[in-house]
Amino acid sequence: MSERSLPSPGVTGWEFPRSAAGVRHLAGWAERAGLPVEPLLVGTGLVHDDLDRVGTVTAAQELQVARALARRAPHAAADVGRRYTAESFGVMGWAMRSSATVGDAVDVALRFIDLSFAFVIPVARLEGDQVVADLDAGALPADVRRWLLVRDTAAVATVLESLVPGGVGVVTSVEGDVATLAFSVAELDRPLVRDRGADRAAAEAACLGLADQHRDLPSTTADVRVLVAQRVRDGAPMGQVAAALGMTERTLRRRLAAEGTGYREVVDEVRSGLAARLLAVGLPVADVASRLGYAEPAALTHAHRRWTGEAPSRRRPRR
Structure with missing residues (x-):
């Protein structure tokens, strides 16, 4: 285990284009909570009827939706985060689910973090017998910083726990603008129960192709x-x-x-x-x-x- 290393995240900032599925996730949570969706879209140039037809949004558009939801549901960030699954992230989630072990899935998530909806980018390291991931929200606008930090921390923890039966035992803490997640390094070697026909090589190749080209x-x-x-x-x-x-x-x-x-x-x-x-x-x-x-x-x-x-x-x- 001493020779193991974790990759740096594929991007360091949050201002990358994203699938509109991220906005649809926020809108879907609002609808289930009985909140109207149209007010969340004010200032984005998006309308509710078009959400299913929009493929990609800018980070600023999704940020505006998150900001509007945070104003209307200030205590909902953790619940919104817990509604994400690996499958929420499309091709990246496919690659995670096609991975052989938890460590392989973590590797995919970090290298292709720009295929997710994250605003707070996790940076992972090995610290003794623990995997520790820091999420620093300091670069985000102050009015939505804490909300997104709590949401993204909950999302990362939820997806990690979903990879194997019984979870990996993630422990989280949030202090100020920084959150930390930790779990035992031994969990990295746990095998995933993969779908029949799961193909990690093809999934990773698809991630590489999309990461190289999706912005254009x-x-x-x-x-x-x-x-x-x-x-x-x-x-x-x-x-x-x-x-x-x-x-x-x-x-x-x-x-x-x-x-x-x-x-x-x-x-x-x-x-x-x-x-x-x-x-x-x-x-x-x-x-x-x-x-x-x-x-x-x-x-x-x-x-x-x-x-x-x-x-x-x-x-x-x-x-």
Whole structure:
């Protein structure tokens, strides 16, 4: 255990674009609490009827929603945080759930923290026989600082505890603008009960691709890329992806066309990106083909030649 290390968070600041699912989570909590949603959106340029159609929001927009909710429900931060699950975070949650151990899941969460809805970025370290994570909210606006600190601390603790039966025994404390979470370092080696067919390599490759590109992608295209990556082993049927987005295939085609692309193009982009990463780590061509939803390696070879002009075998590392 002495040789173990924890990664630095993938970002240090909170001003990164986010999935609109973060705003939908806050709005959903408000609705369940009997609070009107529209007042939460004042000043964001968003309207309630559009929330399900918005793919990405700015950090400032989500911050404004959080600020409005904090004013109306000042004591609700911990409860809001406890409503998050790993699955709330889309592709990052998929990668966490596909991890072999708690330590692997923590590694994913830290490296891809910008795929979450966090405003207070956790910084983790090993301290004796404890894993200790500090959350410093000092850089956030004073009027919402404490609320977000309590919310994010509760969210991190809840997701950690959900990874294994019985939890990992997280102990939290909040003092001033800083919160601390701690649990035994031995918990990092506990195996996760993974979903059948969980594929950590594909999940992490999807995280890398999204982290590299999500800031530059139009909203619908970004959402489709995530959903395609999750379903690529099964061929990523367009009907399933459209249904996951709450729209018809026709609407999805129209949205993608307005963003200058098409569904097959997005599937190709996801497959080519995943293929490059999976081949780069040395996976056999047949395994890569299976993970990308091709019935035969020959289909991957044909597609790969179309993408790159060469056979996939040439992209595997030489030994």
